[in-house]
Amino acid sequence: MSKPDAPQPQPRRLVSYAELQQHNTRADLWVLIAGEVYDATGIVDAHPGGVGPLVKHAGKDATKAFTPIHPPGTLDALPPGAHIGTIDPATVPHGRDADAPSAEERRIASARAALPVPGAALNLVEIEELAKTVLSETAWAYYRSAGDDCNSYDENRAAFKRFWFRPRVMNKIWHATTECKQFGYPSTLPIWICPAALARLGHPDGEMNLTRAAGKEGILQGLSNNSSCSVDEIMSVKAPNQHIIFQLYVNKDRPKTAALLPTLRARGFSALMVTVDAAVSGKRELDMRTKGDFAGPAGGKSQQGSGAGVGLSISGYQDPDVCWDDIQWFRSLTDLPLILKGIQCVEDAVKAFEEYHVDAIVLSNHGGRELDFSPAPITVLYELQQQRPDILQKYEVHIDGGITRGTDVLKALCLGARGVGLGRAFLYGNGCWGEEGAQRVIEIMREEIKTGMQLMGVTRLERLGPQLVRYEGVARSRL
Ligand code: HEM
Ligand code: HEM
Ligand SMILES: Cc1cc2nc3c(=O)[nH]c(=O)nc-3n(C[C@H](O)[C@H](O)[C@H](O)COP(=O)(O)O)c2cc1C
Incomplete structure (x- = not known):
């Protein structure tokens, strides 16, 4: 904290670059953002992104790091008086913080110039490969990151290979439809967009692109609590009949x-999704390595940056003490349908419905980003189908994680899921082509789901059932 007896600087005064540089510690932390100097000392401990990233930029120009992550209006959250003034351009050292493109910016520009049209990408894996070429290193590391050794991340995809179809033939399949309801709302497909933070890292319009694409294609979208677009921005591009879920x-x-939840319905949301699998953050090493500075000696430079370790970063706003009885509290604050996201075993799935009467659950391990060795959601779904098929008939269960093909979606539906969420696929599509990229992801899914249904001998999603799928036990490679 700045010293209480220090004179309060007048707002909008001209600040020299040398003065900015002096405020470079956790206890006295100024940052330069878009030519303006802010005292961020007061928010260090409450910063949702943790202490580390702020300390790393202390006394420096944070514009390039700040803008793609924070929604407009973020700086209004600073306490009054925190806007110290405007940087004196004459004092900014020559060559430093210059606008000249960095090596990475040049790499991205040439990769973007070589990017084919969205229609040239034939499947989601191709979109992922293209995204890797055009995204910044930070964005790629953050999106792709998973917990520890990525076993859950890998297993999410691999587990689908253990389920093979038992297709039926000669069933008059030409008029197949993928229309359905998701979380009680009409949808043209049994898929929805997972809430995921920081879409702006991939494209300046961020989550707004996903909203526009979902509106045009008629599917639901989950909006992350850590969205890089503000709710106002999202609602300004939402179609009138479109349904968006707020993830909390x-x-x-x-x-x-308590103040937020009662406002959600009036602000245009159709459901509340509470994420319960991220009580603390998983150890995402790809993320950490890219971001942190691990080069310095112990006790040296690295103690200052986010590379000083996860400990420095863990000071976010999430409450690790959320418990089952809080469900009643959520209900008292909003009458929106309540969805729990992040259920990872049969017992909790049963408990959510039979004891706590939630409206829907999502079997999810956060895309493998939290607890490594948390089972693949399709495996948990299979167990639920084996042990409590009645739950799946009576209640609405979804899964997310590792979905890259229409057949993955169909397997989940055969095993009793009502729908599936896709996370990274949309971030990658958005990173490549913005709104058109998100739309391309949906288009590919639409084609693959419909064709898959027809080849299985089914014309309506309700006809999919466990009789059409078989558990093979051993993973087989995709041919
Ligand atoms: C109000 C003043 C704020 C300032 C000056 C500020 C500044 C920063 C800076 C400089 C970074 C580092 C970015 C990077 O290195 O890539 C950062 C990261 C981040 N901020 Fe903020 N922030 C503020 C408020 C917020 C708010 C309100 C939120 C949440 C809604 C937020 C969420 C995040 C997240 C999630 C990250 C990424 C964490 C990471 O890189 O590990 N920040 N912020
Ligand atoms: C590549 C840059 C990074 C970005 C863009 C980023 C972004 C984010 C975002 C948006 C969250 C919110 C939760 C979520 O994703 O579900 C988060 C959480 C977190 N990140 Fe990162 N992160 C980055 C690098 C790092 C690094 C380098 C560390 C540690 C050294 C780190 C540690 C954490 C921790 C501990 C949390 C949980 C905070 C909490 O829940 O209180 N991140 N990060
Ligand atoms: C970059 C990224 C950010 C995410 N942020 C959130 C979030 O803010 N809230 C949340 O509930 N889930 C978040 N998730 C998890 C997704 O909602 C979803 O569970 C997961 O991505 C599904 O796996 P998939 O990426 O393999 O499709 C995030 C996932 C990724 C990849």
């Missing part, structure tokens, strides 16, 4: 969550 991380500062 409960804030340690409970009154903040």
